[in-house]
Amino acid sequence: MTQENGRWGWLSYGLIVMAFTHTLTHIFAGIAPTLYPEFIVEFGLTNQDLGLLASIPSLCAALLSIPIGLMADKIGAKKMILISIAVAIAGAVLAYSATTPFTLILGLSLLIVNTTIYHPASYSFTTFLFKPEDRPKALGIHGAGGTLGMTLGPISLTLLIGSLAFNWRQVYLFWVAPLILGTISVWFIKYIPSEDISTESEEKSSGQATKLLSRGLIIFLIFVAVRMMGMSMNRAFMNVWLADTKGWGLATRGIITGANTLMGLVAAPVGGILATRYGEKKWTVWTLIAAYICYTLAYVLPGDTTFIVFYVASGLFTFLSMAANSAIMAKLSPSGQRGLGYALYFLPGSVMGAIAPMIAAFIADNFGVYNVFMACIGVYFLAVAVLQFGVKVD
Template sequence: MSLLERRPAVTVFLAFAFAYFFSALLRGVTATLSPTLTREFSLNATELGLLAGGYFLGFAATQLPLGTWLDRHGPKNVILCFLLVAVAGCLAFSAATSFPALMVARILCGVGVSACLMAPLTGYRRWFTAPAQLRANSWMLMTGSFGMVGSTLPVQWMVPVAGWRPVFWLLAGALGLAMALIAWAVPAWPSTPAGKEPHPGGYADVWRHPLFRRMSPIGFFSYGGLLAMQTLWAGPWMVRVSGYDPLQAAQGLFLINVSMLCTFWLWGMLNPWFARRGWSAQLMITWGLPLSFISLATIIIAGPAAGAWAWAAFCITSTFVSLAQPAVGLAFPAELSGRALSAFNLVIFAGVFVIQWGVGLLIDGFGAAGLGETGAFRCALAVFLGCGVMSYGYFVLAKDNSRQ
C-alpha cells in the first residue's frame, strides 16, 4: 500500500485522533469520578481499583485477536466494529445501579475503544514514512492527553449540574460521530482471505523477537504504571493523602494531563530530529527512565506534601517509556505490524490492570495490617517502585541485537 500524500495523511490523522480523544477521556474519567462513585456505590480501594482496571482488562483481552484482524481487514473496518461496542458500554455504564453492572459496562468500554490507538498505528506503518510515524505516534498520545484533560475539570464542573450519568450519554454520542468521520476519511485496506495469513509469521515471531522481550517488562511496569497512576491513583492520593477536596483533585489532574499534553507535543517535534542523529529509543529510555523512579521515590518520601506538581513530574519523566511502542512497530515488517503493536499493547494494558487493582489490594492490605491511610498508600507505591526498578534492570542488561 502506497504512502499517503500530505493532505489525505492529515485528514486520516485527524479522524483517528478525534476517536482517540474520546477513548482517552473515557479512560481517565474514573479518576475524576472516583469520589462520586465511591460515595454512591460504597466502594473500597480494592473495588475502585478493580473498576478502573476493568477498562484495561477489556482492553487487554482483545489485543491478540485485534492484531490479526488489523493485519487482515485493515484499520478502518476493525475500528468501526469495535466502536459500536464502546457506544454500548457507555450507555450501559450510564444505566448501572450496582458495582457488578458498573464493572461489566466498564469492561465493555475497554473492549470497544481497544482499537483506537492500534488501528491508526497499524495504518501509519504503511501510509507514513518512518520519521512521520514517530511524530504521529507522539501526537496521537498528545491527543490522548487532550482527552485526559477533558476528563478532569470539564467533567467535575458538569457533575454537580447534570450528574455523572449524562457524561456517558455524551461520550456515546461523540464516539458515534467519530465512527462517521472514520468511515468518511480513512482509506480502504486490501482484505486477506480467511485461512490465508497476511504474513507468514505470527505471534510466535513477535514474542521471540529480542527487542520485544527486552521492552516488555518496562512496558508492563513503567508504561502500564504511568497509565495506572495517571488514570486512577494520582487522584485518590491527592484526596486521601494530600487532603485535596474533589474540585482541587480535579484541578490537580487537569495540571497533570496538561503537562502530559505538552510533553507528548514536544516528543512529536523532537523524535524525527533524534532519529536523524541516530539516537535510538533504547538509548533515550536507558538515560531518561530513571528520572521517573526518582520522582516516584520523592512522592513516597514527601507523603502528604506531594501534590499535583509531584505527580506531574512523575508522569512527565515516565514518558520516556512511550518511545518503546513505535520502536517495536518499526522492528517488524509492515505486514506484521498490527500483531506486533497489539501484542505490546497487551503487555502495557495488562500492566495497567494489574497495577491499578494491585495497588488497591495493597492499600487495603497495609491498612488492615494497622498502617494509617498515608502509610498504606506509601507502602503500596513503594512495592510498585521496586517492581519498576527491577524491570528497568532487566531492560538494561538484556540484549536485543539492535543499534544503540
C-alpha cells in the first residue's frame, strides 16, 4: 500500500515494531502461572498464598491504569513503550534474584505493570495508523504479536529447563536480551501518529465515539470485567489442577499452555479480517460462544487427549475474537482520549486479576479445585450475555 497522510500500510516499520514489542510484553504473562506448582513447593505456599501471589501484581496494575492512560495521551506512545520495557527488564531481574515470596511478588508485579504501561500506548499507536474499517485487520497483526509472546513464555520453560538444564530463575534472565533489542527497535521509530485518520464528520458516520464515558462503553467494560474474572480464576489454578490431578510435569504443562496461545498466531489476524466482514460485535459473540463450549467440554469430558484438544480449541476461538474486541474499544473511545480509553479497557482485567484468584482460592479450599473451573463456565457465558444484550456498536 502507499503512504497516506504520513501513515503507511500493513507492514510499516511502526506496525512491525508494535507486534514485536507486544510479543516481548506478553512473554512473562504465561511463565508465572505455569510455575505456580513450583512456587508452592519452593516457597511453601498455601492456596490462599497462591491467590495473593496471583492477585497482588494485578492490584498494582489496576491502581496505576488510569494515571498511565492519562500519561499515554500526554507524553506519547514512544516514550511510554520505552518506559514499559525498562520496567519489564527490572521485573525480570528481580524475579531471577528472588529468594523470598516478597521479592518474587515484587518482580512479578513489575512484569504485570509493564503490560499496563505498554497497552494504552501501543494500541493507540496502532489504531491511529489506520482508518476505522481497517483497524480490525491491523489489530489482528498487533494481537498476533501478543499471542506469540504468550506462547513463547511457557514453551521457553519447556525448552530451557527441559533441554538446556536452566532453572526457572534463569528463564526470566534469558529474556532480558530480547527486551534490550525491543528498546533499540522502538528508539528508531520516526513517525508517531497522535490522532485518527478520519475527520470529525467521518467519525460520526462510522459510529466513532465523541465522548469517552458513554453507556455503551460502560456496559462493554462490564463485559470485559466479567470475562476477565473467568480467565483469572482459571489461570490461577489450572496448572495446579493439572499437576495434582493429571500428574503432568512442568514440560507438559508448558507445551499445553503454549499450544493454547499458539492458536493466536493465525487466529488473531484471521479474526481481524473476518470481523471486518461480519461486524465486530457479531463476530465476538459467535467466537466466544464457540470458545466457551470447547472450554466446557475440556473439563467435563474424560480423558487427557480430550482435554488437550478442546482446551487448545478454546484458545483458537478466543483469539479469533481478539482483534474485534480491540476494534470495539477504538470505536467507543474518542481519538483525543484513545490512550485513556485503552487504559480503561485493560483496567477490568487488572481489577479481576486481583480479585478473582482470591475467589478461586476460596472455592478451591471449600469445594475443591475442580469446581473453580465449573464456576468459570458460568462466568464466561454470563459475559457473552452482557455483550450480546447490553452493547450496541455494529
